[in-house]
Structures are given as structure tokens and as C-alpha cells.
Amino acid sequence: EIVLTQSPATLSLSPGDRATLSCRASESIRSFLAWYQQKPGQAPRLLIYDASKRATGIPARFSGSGSGTDFTLTISSLEPEDFAVYYCQHRYNWPTFGQGTRLE
């Protein structure tokens, strides 16, 4: 099973800051990685798929990069509504998720 490890576990920033979240795969998953945002009591929201493609309606301040084993989600300038938990997910064989990064 391919394991996704996210870092840091918690990221403390302020509105207007740049956020950089990391997801590392235990083996290569090419570009088959997605990022989700989840707020308390809500379902996950797809932000990025195929490592770098923004999902429909996602603001341009969200960007994804990486391939192979190392991936990054960048939020260029944090808005108040961006403070949430972020998860990465792959489906190289079957879908698994990272443990999440809490952006506070």
C-alpha cells in the first residue's frame, strides 16, 4: 500500500501569508494526486487533481505542483475562509488519503 505523509501536521499563519503544504508518497504515484479542503462539519472539497489542475470554481490562489513522490499545495495569499484541514489523496492502485494538515 502506498502511504501518503503530509507535513506539517499543523501550520499557523495569518491572512495574507503564503501557505505551503507538503505531501510525500512512499513510492512514485506519477501525477495521480489530489488535494482537498475540509472545514468542520463539512464534506471535503476538491481543490486540485492530477497534482496541478484546479477543480471547477477553485480560486487561482490555490496551486498544486510535484510529481513522483513529492507534492506541494500552495495558497498564495491566505483568505480568512482558507483556514481548514487539507488532505492529499492518490489513486495509483486504490485510493488512500494523507492524515491531513491543519491550517490555523
Add this chain to the structure above:
Amino acid sequence: QVQLQESGPRLLKPSETLSLTCSVSDGSVGRHYWSWIRQTPGKGFEWLGYIHHSGYRRYNLSLGSRVTMSVDTSQNLLSLTLNSVTAADTAVYYCARVNPSGTYVSGLTTSFDMWGLGTMVTVS
């Protein structure tokens, strides 16, 4: 845009059967692949399986023979059945649509673009 809504019993006893349905608002249940995914505080997200109205099914091997999924295109419903539940099956259960956009790997794309609100199921 499409809305997904899970429903079913919220409280089960060990050894009982979990049965959930997911209503798809726009009648597109026959045009997409779907999944059930659950979330617990301890284990995080766990994918349970894929289903398509054509009969395609792929289940998480960790569930063994306990899991069954189905699609009812006439009712625009997805169904999940999980037998012999234990406390470890306590979770928030989501239905989700396989993203129709993106790179296809073995016939499916690799992300989930629409999720239901989720329903909390407790086994106690």
C-alpha cells in the same frame, strides 16, 4: 450542481448490518462512477469501493466479503451495505462522485469531485 445526500440508520449494534443510501439530485447516477468513503478521527479517510451502473464494482480488500454496493438508476440512488459491523465501523460515511475530469488510470480518474454531506454511523 449535483447534490448528494446520504441517509440511513445512525445507531447500530455490533453484528448488525449497516445500510445506507445516497440520493443523487440531478439524475446523473447512470453517467458516472461513484464511491463510498468513510472518515474516522483515528484512521482518517478510508475508501470503501467503486461502483458503476454497468455492474462494475471494486471494493476495498480490507472489508472482505462484508461490503456490497449497488446503483438504482430508476431512483437515482446509490446503496451501501456492510455486514457484521463492529465498533471499528463507527465513522462518517460519504458517497462521492469520481471526478469525470482528469487522467484515467485503469478506466477511472483519480479524484472525487462531488461529495455528500456525510452521515455519522455509530456502532455500540
